[in-house]
Amino acid sequence: SQQGEEDPQALSIQEGENATMNCSYKTSINNLQWYRQNSGRGLVHLILIRSNEREKHSGRLRVTLDTSKKSSSLLITASRAADTASYFCATDALISGNTPLVFGKGTRLSVIA
Amino acid sequence: KAGVTQTPRYLIKTRGQQVTLSCSPISGHRSVSWYQQTPGQGLQFLFEYFSETQRNKGNFPGRFSGRQFSNSRSEMNVSTLELGDSALYLCASSLSLAGGGYEQYFGPGTRLTVT
Numbered sequence: 286s287q288q289g290e291e292d293p294q295a296l297s298i299q300e301g302e303n304a305t306m307n308c309s310y311k312t313s314i315n316n317l318q319w320y321r322q323n324s325g326r327g328l329v330h331l332i333l334i335r336s337n338e339r340e341k342h343s344g345r346l347r348v349t350l351d352t353s354k355k356s357s358s359l360l361i362t363a364s365r366a367a368d369t370a371s372y373f374c375a376t377d378a379l380i381s382g383n384t385p386l387v388f389g390k391g392t393r394l395s396v397i398a
Numbered sequence: 399k400a401g402v403t404q405t406p407r408y409l410i411k412t413r414g415q416q417v418t419l420s421c422s423p424i425s426g427h428r429s430v431s432w433y434q435q436t437p438g439q440g441l442q443f444l445f446e447y448f449s450e451t452q453r454n455k456g457n458f459p460g461r462f463s464g465r466q467f468s469n470s471r472s473e474m475n476v477s478t479l480e481l482g483d484s485a486l487y488l489c490a491s492s493l494s495l496a497g498g499g500y501e502q503y504f505g506p507g508t509r510l511t512v513t
Contacts, residue, residue: 310435315498315499316495316498316499318501318502319502325486325505325507325509326490326507327402327488327506328502328504329504330492330501330502332501333495333499333501335497335498336498343432364463371416373441375502377499377500384454385443385446385454385456386431386443386502387429387443388433388440388441390440391440
């Protein structure tokens, strides 16, 4: 079963606007990561936030993490048509040893020029 | 460094056949994970190999198997194919992070269609 659940499932915005996607998860985690997938291709790692961090920035990306609510958000500022893709959050559970990443079902973002 | 490569990129098989997919990780990465992606189920973890040993396994039937070679290249095999096995199969190699956790680097995937 999915650990992360993204919300909304789909989002359509105009170029230049900001896009916000949310992710909720169920168990305690080590890290939460966001990935991007262009249609039918492999996933590209965007950003990782550790469980003891609350906010992280990378270029036009801003990620927040609220472990008390078991939720994260990804904000893309000043969106571009090239940002059109599906975005996934992924978590690794807080247990000993390496645990597989568990992905949500993704948010499909369409940026209209 | 070259990225993760997967072969073949596209494959069409008929029910009952078997298939082998190949993945070459980024040089120096010892962990390789496999995922199945379908519109209905999303990304589902199949298994992970580290230093030629299966380290983690997802909830898939025994028809799905894998292995890893000494050069870290990995193969996955699906026997007795079913229509529901049609999916994008993604391979990822992992880089451990100082402080715990890891990042995954994905290949472009193999699109398998079962008819």
